[in-house]
Amino acid sequence: MPREPSTPRTDTEETRRAILRAAERLFMEQGYRAVTTRQVAEASGVKQPALYYHFPDKETLFLEVLREHTLATRAAIERIAARHTESLPERLRQVIRYLRHSQQPNMAIYQQELRHEISPQGRVQASEMFRTCIVAPITAIFEEGVQSGVLRPPAASDWQPRMATFLLLSATANLATQGGHSTEPIWTSDGDPAATIAQMLIYGLVARPSGSQI
Amino acid sequence: MPREPSTPRTDTEETRRAILRAAERLFMEQGYRAVTTRQVAEASGVKQPALYYHFPDKETLFLEVLREHTLATRAAIERIAARHTESLPERLRQVIRYLRHSQQPNMAIYQQELRHEISPQGRVQASEMFRTCIVAPITAIFEEGVQSGVLRPPAASDWQPRMATFLLLSATANLATQGGHSTEPIWTSDGDPAATIAQMLIYGLVARPSGSQI
């Protein structure tokens, strides 16, 4: 139902955006199930049933939030990946840093959760988004590293770009959840954890592993 | 209230064990919140209120499950770590394989979840268990590798045994959740993923990184 052009879709569209913003923050922080529709409504400045004016149900709202968040993440990753003037380790560091602060939802958290809370179609959709927008562009960075000779060529039992992406995302996701909440962190690194992870990852991959530092 | 010695605490103790076993399976698979007390009861062959005869509440039951599971994990890790006839990479592979199949709950999943569902005291208890029984023994393996010269000495901005443990656990936890459920896996490695992860980890750490295989 498109609105007539004279009405600049101000109010209703603004509210919709407010709901999406509030829902994004809440879902990324607490996960799907832990966030109630009433929380989202309150954070958006509307009453709970108003959500169902803008979205058919909670799952659809969640998937829309996930879609926008994931698309933004893809744009950021591709922007970083395109900085060919910077070294591969540096770009990986930046990717990790971005993912960490963008609260990109942990694969594990969501795969665990979505398995029980979301419809099969929703799961497929979320999984596809994740593959296309997160996994693929990061894997491309590793593949570029192989082709440029910076990274050692992968072998079947050794490493593969996709497994490297898996490792990077796993570490990053857990880093994000660590982020300064109540319980004292278990890991507490001295420096920048993104740098440390990238360093550990790279030194497992360098073609000519001289003992030097980056 | 201890039972008199003549009664070999058969029935009531057996039921208690059955509840713990059922709860372990369910909590490890689905997480704390997704599992209802009614599910646990049904899987144990009792009615739901019977749980409250054996445990004061759901949280206490969960923490008891977590305690037993974590203690078993520690025993397994220390058993593997003590196999000095086997190489460090091999022992790490075995640790990863064990963690993967024991469904050791993902740090991220639980840290995310426990933050909102469990009392502060419960969180502290879970966190301490995790630190002592999982993080510490794995970190000890890495430290041993440093002292024996197999691993390169850690530097502040480089790597640290604890961060290596973090990376290992992150990857393993996500591997475990991947485990052959409905949604097609995103990562699908050819060989043994435990081996690949160990390989990637090690080659980031070897003291003399010759280009050879293990």
Place this chain on the structure above:
DNA sequence: CCTACCGATCGGTAGG
């Protein structure tokens, strides 16, 4: 977009 409300389900208790 709100008020009012519903059925389902949750963790937990009463009373035996």
Place this chain on the structure above:
DNA sequence: CCTACCGATCGGTAGG
């Protein structure tokens, strides 16, 4: 250890 039940809360709908 069971039957019966409760208050709270959830996602979602009716009707305007």
